[in-house]
Amino acid sequence: MTELLDGAKVAKIINDKTAQRVTKLDKPVTLAVIYDPDNEGSQLYVGMKSRKAAKLGIQTRDIPVGADETTDSVIALVESLNADDDVTGILVQSPLAKGIKERQVFSAVAPQKDADGLGATVQGMLFGDALEPYTVAATPQGVMSLLNYYHIPIKGKVALVVGRSQLFGRPMSALLNNADATVTVAHRYTEPAVLKRLLKFADIVAVGVGIPNFIKGEDLKQGATVIDVGMNVVDGKATGDVDFDSAQGIADFITPVPGGVGPMTIATLLENTVTLAELNQ
Incomplete structure (x- = not known):
């Protein structure tokens, strides 16, 4: 008989632990999300993440990046978020608008703020099976x-x-x-x-x-x-x-x-964000 792997049930367990971890931190946890406002799937997904984050005590800063932006302008945005001490983690929601080179944007995210583990540095740590802590997609x-x-x-x-x-x-x-x-x-x-x-x-x-x-x-x-x-x-x-x-x-x-x-992805992203907060505290 085939058994279902209940992601919703396991995600709830992870989320409950994440919420408890948030209460033990010295400062608020904030996840900045860069996304394409013209992509309906991204709009839906970003909204789901923001609502779940709020329930766990995590603040979100949703930043729309439309088709009029360039790779360089989005990288400049990422760099400003890297330098913002109030931002704990950064997520670049794929896909971005056509013409923006996502991999360059992913790798502009500072490793200590890479909530989704898509930058070249943390992916290199994954493929190298590094011993020190790092985030994973x-x-x-x-x-x-x-x-x-x-x-x-x-x-x-x-x-x-x-x-x-x-x-x-x-x-x-x-x-x-x-x-x-x-x-x-x-x-x-x-x-x-x-x-x-x-x-x-x-x-x-x-x-x-x-x-x-x-x-x-x-x-x-x-x-x-x-x-x-x-x-x-x-x-x-x-x-x-x-x-x-x-x-x-x-x-x-x-x-x-x-x-x-699906539920595991959102739970893990928020779990990663709190892990970054703990590492950088």
């Missing part, structure tokens, strides 16, 4: 928290990450590798026959390509753990990148969409 770190909560073994397991984005696939593969899994990275352009072979060997499958029902249950290894990071809308209904119905009875564990990885 919220979605893959949230996935690891979910796996740990449900005591799903990682060490020595075969893991397949389908997706190679800077926000998910690349850091996800590094986290699993650091946890002693044997990791392969595939993506939407991997030959279908090759992807099917890889899936049949994978004990853990983490998928984030943005294509509804990209992976079918018949493609999975019996007993696999499936992490679905996809969030698509099909016929007005939220749908993941894995065909949820056909995965039933094949996967031992699977994240639902919605209610799986």
Whole structure:
């Protein structure tokens, strides 16, 4: 029988701990969020983060950056936030407006304020498995928290990450590798026959390509753990990148969409922000 990995339940546990940590700090915690106001998805997501942050005692400063901005002007904004002692953490909400070079903006965020762990410095620490504290992109770190909560073994397991984005696939593969899994990275352009072979060997499958029902249950290894990071809308209904119905009875564990990885992402971002506050206190 397939068991659901309840991200909403685990996120609540994380949020409760985060709220307690906020009360022990000497100064307010403030998360600055840079986002494209013309992107409906970003507007929705930023609003959700702000409401959840307020419930945990975290202040937010939402800063719209429209299509009239340039990469240089956004970097200048980031640098001003880096120098602002009242700002604890900075989040650059992707995607920004067309023409703005996101990776340059990500890496302009000071490592000690990089709430989403997307800058080159902290990602280098992740891939180097650094011993000192650093932040990790919220979605893959949230996935690891979910796996740990449900005591799903990682060490020595075969893991397949389908997706190679800077926000998910690349850091996800590094986290699993650091946890002693044997990791392969595939993506939407991997030959279908090759992807099917890889899936049949994978004990853990983490998928984030943005294509509804990209992976079918018949493609999975019996007993696999499936992490679905996809969030698509099909016929007005939220749908993941894995065909949820056909995965039933094949996967031992699977994240639902919605209610799986999404709540973990927001909880982990706010957890990261408080961690930065503690480190910099």
